[in-house]
Amino acid sequence: MAVNTAARGTSAGVDPSGPNKPTPRRYLAPLLLPAVILLALLSIYPFVWLIYMSFNAVGLAPGAPNEFVGFDNWSRMFSDSQYWESWGILAKYSVVSMVLEVGLGTLLAILLNRSKHEKLLITILLMPMMMAPVVAGLLWQYLYNGTFGWYFWILRSLGLLDEGTILGSSDIALWAIVAVDVWEWTPLVALIVLSGLKLVPQDQMEASWMDGAGPVRSFFQVALPAIKGSLMIAILLRFMDNIRIIDHFIALTGGGPANSTKILPLYLYEQSFSFFELGYGASIALTLLLVTILFGKLVVNRFEEREENPAKKDEELV
Amino acid sequence: MTNPRTATEAGSTEIQDDRAAVKDDDLVPGPAVDARDQVVRGRGSRIVGIAISTFLTLYVIWTLAPFYIMITSSFKAKGDAFSLPAEGDWGGAAEKLIAFTPTTQHYTDLFAQGEFERYFMNSLIAALSSAIISVVFGTTAAYAISRGRFRGKKDLYFWIISTRMAPVVAVTVPLYAIFKNFQLLNTLPALILAYTVFNLPFAIWILKGFFDAVSYEIEEAYMVDGHSRWQALWKIIPLVAPGLAAVVVLCVLLAWNDFIFAAVMGGEAAKTLPVATQGLKSASGIEWGQIMAAGMVTVAPMLLLGIVIRKYMVQGLTMGAVKQ
Numbered sequence: 001m002a003v004n005t006a007a008r009g010t011s012a013g014v015d016p017s018g019p020n021k022p023t024p025r026r027y028l029a030p031l032l033l034p035a036v037i038l039l040a041l042l043s044i045y046p047f048v049w050l051i052y053m054s055f056n057a058v059g060l061a062p063g064a065p066n067e068f069v070g071f072d073n074w075s076r077m078f079s080d081s082q083y084w085e086s087w088g089i090l091a092k093y094s095v096v097s098m099v100l101e102v103g104l105g106t107l108l109a110i111l112l113n114r115s116k117h118e119k120l121l122i123t124i125l126l127m128p129m130m131m132a133p134v135v136a137g138l139l140w141q142y143l144y145n146g147t148f149g150w151y152f153w154i155l156r157s158l159g160l161l162d163e164g165t166i167l168g169s170s171d172i173a174l175w176a177i178v179a180v181d182v183w184e185w186t187p188l189v190a191l192i193v194l195s196g197l198k199l200v201p202q203d204q205m206e207a208s209w210m211d212g213a214g215p216v217r218s219f220f221q222v223a224l225p226a227i228k229g230s231l232m233i234a235i236l237l238r239f240m241d242n243i244r245i246i247d248h249f250i251a252l253t254g255g256g257p258a259n260s261t262k263i264l265p266l267y268l269y270e271q272s273f274s275f276f277e278l279g280y281g282a283s284i285a286l287t288l289l290l291v292t293i294l295f296g297k298l299v300v301n302r303f304e305e306r307e308e309n310p311a312k313k314d315e316e317l318v
Numbered sequence: 319m320t321n322p323r324t325a326t327e328a329g330s331t332e333i334q335d336d337r338a339a340v341k342d343d344d345l346v347p348g349p350a351v352d353a354r355d356q357v358v359r360g361r362g363s364r365i366v367g368i369a370i371s372t373f374l375t376l377y378v379i380w381t382l383a384p385f386y387i388m389i390t391s392s393f394k395a396k397g398d399a400f401s402l403p404a405e406g407d408w409g410g411a412a413e414k415l416i417a418f419t420p421t422t423q424h425y426t427d428l429f430a431q432g433e434f435e436r437y438f439m440n441s442l443i444a445a446l447s448s449a450i451i452s453v454v455f456g457t458t459a460a461y462a463i464s465r466g467r468f469r470g471k472k473d474l475y476f477w478i479i480s481t482r483m484a485p486v487v488a489v490t491v492p493l494y495a496i497f498k499n500f501q502l503l504n505t506l507p508a509l510i511l512a513y514t515v516f517n518l519p520f521a522i523w524i525l526k527g528f529f530d531a532v533s534y535e536i537e538e539a540y541m542v543d544g545h546s547r548w549q550a551l552w553k554i555i556p557l558v559a560p561g562l563a564a565v566v567v568l569c570v571l572l573a574w575n576d577f578i579f580a581a582v583m584g585g586e587a588a589k590t591l592p593v594a595t596q597g598l599k600s601a602s603g604i605e606w607g608q609i610m611a612a613g614m615v616t617v618a619p620m621l622l623l624g625i626v627i628r629k630y631m632v633q634g635l636t637m638g639a640v641k642q
Contacts, residue, residue, distance in 0.1 A: 027547055028466045035459035035518060036474070038451075042515045043481045046492035053495060108377065111370055124378055126631055127385065130624040132575035134592045135613040138599065139388050142606050148400050150387055150415075157406045183384065191632050215366075244485045247577045251596060269487045273582050278495060285488035292488075296480040 050289075053282035060276055073283040082259065082267060083284065090263040093174060094242040097181045098235055104182065105189025105234065106227075110219070112190065113197045125187035133184065137251025140180045141167065144252075170260035173253050177261060180248050185241070189234045196230030197223060229302065236299045243292060264288060386415075388617075392610040393420040400606060424611035434594065438615065441574055441590040444506055448513035449569035453562055456521030461551055463522065464529035482519035486578045489515055494582055504585030512583060513573040520572070521565045524634060528561030564630030567623050571634075574620060591616040 054073050056066040077083055108125075112118050128136065143151040146165035155161040166176050200223050208218035246265045249255065255262035255270060262270075265288060272281030394400060399418050403410030428434050463475060493512055494503070502508040536557070537550040545553065555562075580590040589597070595612040598605065624631050 025468070028462050028468060031458040031462035032466075035455040035522065038455055038514070039478065039481060039518055042511060042518070043477075043484075043489075046489065046496060049492040049496055050488075053492065058495060107373075111374055114370075115374065121374065121378070122632070123625060123628055124381055126624055126628065126635075127621060128381060129635055130571065130620045130631075131617050132577065132592045132595075132620070134575075134577035134596050135616050136384075138595060138609055139384050139613060142391070142610065143384060143387065145606070148402065148606055150402070150411075153402045153405065153411070157408070157411075183380070187381075188635055191635075240483050244483070246487065247592075250577065265485055265487045268491070269578070272487070272491050272494075278491060281491045285485075285491045288485050288488045292483055292485055293480055296483045297476070299483070300476055300479055 047289075050282050050285055053279050054286055056279050058278035058282075060278075066279075069279065073280045076280060077283045077287070082262070083264070085259070086262050086264040086267040089174065089261065090242070090265070093178060093181075093261075093263055094239055096175070097178045097185075097242065098238050100178065100182050101186045101189045101238060102231065102235060104186045106193050106231070108186065108190035109193035109197055109227075110223070112194055122191065125190060128184045129187060131184065133245055133247035134251050136180060136184050137248040140176075140183075140248075141252050144176055167253055168257055170257045173257060174261050177248055177252055180252065181242075184248075185238065189238065192230050192234040192237075193227055196227030200226045229305065233299065233302050236295060236302065240292060240295050240299065243288060243295075388610050388613055390415070390418070391607055392424055392614045393422065394418050394607055395421045395423060396605075396607060424605075424607040425615075427608060428611050428615070433589075434612070434615070437589050437591050437594040440506060440509075440584070440588055441592075441616075444509040444513060444580075444588070444590060445570040445573035447506075447510045448517050448573050449566045451510070451514055452517035452521040452569050453525075453566055456518055456525050456565065457555075457558075457562065458551075460522045460525035461529050464526050465534070478519045478522050482516055482523065484515075486516075486576075490578055490582050493579075497583060503583055504587045506588045508583045509573075509580055509588055509590070512579040513569075513576065517569040517572060520634075521569060524565050524568070525558065525561055528558040532557050560630070564627055564634060567627050567630070568634035571620055571623065574616075 053066075055068060055070060057069050057072075058066050112121055115121060131139075140151075143149050144166040146152055146168070149166075152161070152166055155166070164172075167173050204222050205218060208222045242263075243265055246263065246269060249261055249263060249266045250269070253261045255266050264284070268281055268284045268288065271277045271284065391400070395418075401414075403414055463471065490512075493508075493515075497503050497508045497511075502511075532554055536554055537547075540550040540553050541547060574590075575592065576590070577592045577596065580588065580593045581596070584590060584593060591612070595609060595616055598609050598612055
């Protein structure tokens with residue numbers, strides 16, 4: 001396992017800064033345009049529509065006209081307390097699940113790196129990620145169920161849950177969904193961090209141990225600087241996915257109880273497709289997109305940094 | 319379907335192996351534990367070894383337990399099999415978890431309604447079509463981006479990647495309105511196009527990495543031999559074939575597992591497995607056995623695919639951050 005950095009320039013004697021000779025211009029258009037046109041139709045055209053929709057009350061019946069309403073949707077959004085609250089819940093959810101996933105994932109990666117059963121363990125860790133998130137949500141709803149749920153039973157038997165059900169209590173429900181996210185996606189963080197750890201030269205680690213640094217200190221001195229880049233990518237990807245995918249929430253709580261799990265993308269989903277306030281939904285969607293694009297810029301910068309960092313060039317193991 | 323189960327068994331043997339490994343450590347130092355370390359902290363490192371094995375064992379159980387409960391529940395008869403033991407009765411719990419008479423009732427019920435095969439086919443058609451479209455268009459574009467030098471390349475690349483990262487719901491809002499105008503709602507083409515929004519950029523991104531790793535000299539040699547550039551591109555396709563296969567599978571996975579697009583734009587006519595599974599819930603009284611069976615039908619094919627292309631799975635799921 002090696003990191004993407006190494007993908008370029010490893011093939012025999014090619015200059016890494018520009019791995020291959022340029023393709024003559026006349027070939028570029030027929031190669032690029034089909035994909036670019038298709039993608040433009042599927043992303044730029046809808047984006048323009050989204051902006052248009054945010055200034056309209058969108059008609060619902062087939063052929064119904066849209067009504068221009070100026071900045072109504074926008075002013076409504078800025079004075080909508082649920083909108084701001086949903087940002088808050090999203091932030092709380094993202095930060096807590098991210099901290100747990102990065103902590104657990106890093107620990108897992110370190111242990112995997114030493115384990116003789118690395119391959120088998122990785123196969124097991126991959127399994128939750130293959131599961132359709134909505135099915136994962138349903139499965140956990142069953143595990144949390146107050147009548148049939150095994151996890152509910154375990155919590156009760158251990159005396160950790162005094163009254164009520166897990167998903168029915170507004171102060172627990174969000175953390176219950178965090179647990180599902182941790183279950184499904186901690187392995188992703190672990191695998192990304194593992195790829196970074198593979199780049200730490202073993203003798204450096206050993207030298208640090210010989211100096212009497214001990215495992216914890218040598219981790220912070222030797223390993224952590226080397227996996228910083230991987231950690232950053234993992235964190236950013238997890239943040240983006242928390243905004244992208246709301247299937248767990250739809251399956252588990254639908255935003256309840258008492259709106260305690262209504263993260264912003266879920267609020268957007270509800271406004272757009274339960275109440276069919278598509279114009280209002282468009283305004284919310286645009287703000288979400290803006291944040292995503294900012295995050296996206298950070299992610300891409302990270303990837304490019306890794307690709308351009310010459311120190312890590314020769315690490316590919318294939 | 320048997321696959322997760324064998325994996326469960328493999329998991330438990332794995333755990334025992336790990337304990338054995340700890341004992342071995344006393345004689346043969348592991349890679350990160352050098353001899354001196356053994357002398358100085360022999361007892362300490364044994365405790366650390368046990369702690370590590372315990373943690374990994376618990377983590378494997380935490381990961382696999384939901385799968386185990388899902389599989390067994392899908393084969394449990396209604397009624398008593400689903401009841402829980404008295405609180406704190408751990409012995410009774412173990413018995414309930416292991417001993418029951420398996421029945422395929424939930425699966426036959428599921429398919430007896432006559433619609434589930436159709437949902438399966440919808441999922442398959444939507445996922446495969448979008449994967450093929452994405453790979454075909456993605457291959458040429460990735461090749462051009464890998465080989466070409468032109469102004470605005472960075473911006474083009476960023477646009478492509480950021481499309482992949484857009485929130486699903488935010489994309490669904492305008493697509494819903496547009497597809498309504500074109501009367502595409504509740505059709506498979508709507509789903510195929512929607513999945514392509516995410517799959518095409520993904521394909522370009524991952525395939526660019528594969529083309530970057532192919533030396534230009536190979537193409538050059540073909541062109542010196544009198545082949546055209548198109549023929550040369552065609553000739554190096556076998557070199558990126560693993561990448562193409564991986565991207566097809568990952569695109570299928572992404573589309574197959576989607577819920578939002580299909581729930582909003584698929585309707586009954588283009589209902590897919592995840593939507594159908596969630597749909598079983600809203601019927602009067604939740605039939606958990608059946609939902610678990612439907613979940614198995616949805617999840618099992620992807621688990622198989624995932625294990626078959628395991629090493630590319632890691633790369634794909636990490637958006638290319640990890641390369642094997």
